[in-house]
Amino acid sequence: MALTIGVDIGGTKIAAGVVDEDGRIVENLLRPTPAQHPDKVADAIAEAVLELAGRHDVEAVGLGAAGFVDETRSIVRFAPNLAWREEPLQKKVAERVGLPVVVENDANAMAWGEYRFGAGRGESHLVCITVGTGIGGGMVFGGALYRGRWGMGAEMGHMQAVPEGRLCGCGNLGCWEQYASGNALVHEARLIAEQDPGRGARILELAGGSVAGVEGEHVTKAAREGDEAALAAFASMAAWIGQGLADLAAVLDPGCFVLGGGVSRAADLWIDRARDAFDRSLTGRAHRPHAEIRLAELGPSAGLVGAADLARQP
Amino acid sequence: MALTIGVDIGGTKIAAGVVDEDGRIVENLLRPTPAQHPDKVADAIAEAVLELAGRHDVEAVGLGAAGFVDETRSIVRFAPNLAWREEPLQKKVAERVGLPVVVENDANAMAWGEYRFGAGRGESHLVCITVGTGIGGGMVFGGALYRGRWGMGAEMGHMQAVPEGRLCGCGNLGCWEQYASGNALVHEARLIAEQDPGRGARILELAGGSVAGVEGEHVTKAAREGDEAALAAFASMAAWIGQGLADLAAVLDPGCFVLGGGVSRAADLWIDRARDAFDRSLTGRAHRPHAEIRLAELGPSAGLVGAADLARQP
Numbered sequence: 001m002a003l004t005i006g007v008d009i010g011g012t013k014i015a016a017g018v019v020d021e022d023g024r025i026v027e028n029l030l031r032p033t034p035a036q037h038p039d040k041v042a043d044a045i046a047e048a049v050l051e052l053a054g055r056h057d058v059e060a061v062g063l064g065a066a067g068f069v070d071e072t073r074s075i076v077r078f079a080p081n082l083a084w085r086e087e088p089l090q091k092k093v094a095e096r097v098g099l100p101v102v103v104e105n106d107a108n109a110m111a112w113g114e115y116r117f118g119a120g121r122g123e124s125h126l127v128c129i130t131v132g133t134g135i136g137g138g139m140v141f142g143g144a145l146y147r148g149r150w151g152m153g154a155e156m157g158h159m160q161a162v163p164e165g166r167l168c169g170c171g172n173l174g175c176w177e178q179y180a181s182g183n184a185l186v187h188e189a190r191l192i193a194e195q196d197p198g199r200g201a202r203i204l205e206l207a208g209g210s211v212a213g214v215e216g217e218h219v220t221k222a223a224r225e226g227d228e229a230a231l232a233a234f235a236s237m238a239a240w241i242g243q244g245l246a247d248l249a250a251v252l253d254p255g256c257f258v259l260g261g262g263v264s265r266a267a268d269l270w271i272d273r274a275r276d277a278f279d280r281s282l283t284g285r286a287h288r289p290h291a292e293i294r295l296a297e298l299g300p301s302a303g304l305v306g307a308a309d310l311a312r313q314p
Numbered sequence: 315m316a317l318t319i320g321v322d323i324g325g326t327k328i329a330a331g332v333v334d335e336d337g338r339i340v341e342n343l344l345r346p347t348p349a350q351h352p353d354k355v356a357d358a359i360a361e362a363v364l365e366l367a368g369r370h371d372v373e374a375v376g377l378g379a380a381g382f383v384d385e386t387r388s389i390v391r392f393a394p395n396l397a398w399r400e401e402p403l404q405k406k407v408a409e410r411v412g413l414p415v416v417v418e419n420d421a422n423a424m425a426w427g428e429y430r431f432g433a434g435r436g437e438s439h440l441v442c443i444t445v446g447t448g449i450g451g452g453m454v455f456g457g458a459l460y461r462g463r464w465g466m467g468a469e470m471g472h473m474q475a476v477p478e479g480r481l482c483g484c485g486n487l488g489c490w491e492q493y494a495s496g497n498a499l500v501h502e503a504r505l506i507a508e509q510d511p512g513r514g515a516r517i518l519e520l521a522g523g524s525v526a527g528v529e530g531e532h533v534t535k536a537a538r539e540g541d542e543a544a545l546a547a548f549a550s551m552a553a554w555i556g557q558g559l560a561d562l563a564a565v566l567d568p569g570c571f572v573l574g575g576g577v578s579r580a581a582d583l584w585i586d587r588a589r590d591a592f593d594r595s596l597t598g599r600a601h602r603p604h605a606e607i608r609l610a611e612l613g614p615s616a617g618l619v620g621a622a623d624l625a626r627q628p
């Protein structure tokens with residue numbers, strides 16, 4: 001059975017794995033991402049690939065990169081969390097490993113993984129959303145990833161949700177991901193803890209007493225205990241997620257949304273509210289089928305598996 | 315040369331035309347839309363088609379309908395301005411005319427017309443927006459209309475632009491079309507006329523002195539004369555159009571937007587401002603090509619021409 005290697009390159013970790021045609025990971029390994037120099041990142045990717053290729057007969061390599069990847073799937077134009085600017089990542093890694101290499105946006109790779117082997121299998125119109133620190137997205141229509149004219153599509157986290165709203169890392173104001181992501185959850189919880197310390201007492205306690213110390217894990221733990229303030233923070237985030245999915249459905253009319261990313265691992269705390277908000281906000285809701293909202297099935301390795309499978313596609 | 319008939323069915327008028335393979339209208343005619351009964355609408359469409367088919371050798375009929383058309387391109391599930399609810403329009407018209415019939419959403423038909431014969435010719439990733447009373451849309455990707463899973467895609471006028479914003483005809487609050495359409499222009503102008511009658515004097519004069527009498531034509535005329543209040547109303551609408559296009563570009567990354575519809579006929583009054591707002595709002599704007607924003611070329615017959623051409627597609 002033909003094997004390929006998938007690599008998921010994040011701001012802190014490089015995850016590489018050998019994947020078979022059924023999307024199973026045969027072997028994988030994790031490396032820290034060398035911080036600042038693009039050549040060092042390429043070296044680290046190549047080292048991981050060559051180590052795996054030494055033990056398995058692999059045909060090609062797919063790289064999932066957290067950044068804007070151009071339409072030729074070769075160049076990372078810009079990455080918010082890495083020192084990539086017009087980085088010829090495909091060429092650099094291909095030269096180092098001597099195998100065919102394709103580069104894909106990491107959220108696109110995740111969407112492809114879920115389409116091929118996960119919660120989106122067989123869907124003709126699939127929209128995947130990764131709810132993590134921010135929001136990423138990927139879309140598969142008619143069996144093909146939708147990349148847009150210049151490979152910059154599916155950046156739905158940067159639709160404007162609130163005019164003149166919260167400042168986003170992208171430089172704009174009011175982006176959806178500032179209201180519907182892990183960052184938004186923490187923002188909401190800190191606001192409660194600051195403005196009403198009694199109400200936010202349990203969150204504050206878990207965070208060691210400081211508002212600025214509140215992180216997602218504290219909000220999640222408090223919510224699991226039934227803490228009202230933590231649940232309210234989740235409810236706010238969920239309502240924004242549902243609204244954004246309704247906006248996307250107005251444009252894309254998908255058959256199915258798949259939600260992944262770190263915040264989705266606590267989806268039992270918020271998914272029903274997100275579904276409710278979606279059903280209440282969908283335009284023409286009385287006259288159309290409603291898209292299903294499912295949870296991703298492949299977990300954190302969806303991007304790696306998707307990138308490996310994309311390397312196999314003609 | 316093979317001929318087909320295109321029919322554009324609006325709330326007040328039915329426009330039918332014989333169209334050749336190059337998108338040229340060989341003959342066309344206009345009929346009032348019979349108001350309330352769906353069977354009467356089907357009769358009127360069939361009558362227009364049969365009259366034209368009596369004089370030309372036509373192969374098929376394409377209907378552009380202002381409503382939600384299902385994924386089989388047969389049934390109008392719902393139309394805001396006509397008495398269609400789960401209306402089997404394809405079957406009714408095909409029975410009456412004895413020719414192959416396809417039904418398409420009118421904005422999709424317009425987008426297809428501009429893609430085949432107008433401002434979007436040859437674009438691989440095209441998004442068309444009709445700015446009229448409201449906002450309609452159509453998308454052509456890789457040479458095919460994008461309809462969505464159930465044929466309900468491209469309703470971008472109903473993305474939420476303002477949380478808890480103005481009430482929309484769709485029942486939701488804050489839809490984009492409430493800020494970026496002809497209705498929005500009139501809303502803005504009436505607001506100025508009401509709150510500052512001195513500033514809105516010229517608009518009011520053109521409207522016969524009553525705020526409620528202000529219509530789009532008055533605002534356009536005043537703006538053409540250089541009236542500051544009218545130009546401000548256009549500027550507000552244009553800024554919202556640019557913002558919405560930036561939101562769409564975040565998701566779809568098209569190579570080109572084509573703007574049509576009645577309000578686009580006065581585009582010289584606002585298109586530059588819309589382009590500015592788009593360029594300022596596009597996420598990642600420093601690291602990517604910016605989609606072109608063009609004006610439609612086929613005018614009011616784009617829908618008819620597009621529907622006729624869709625009837626010709628396999």
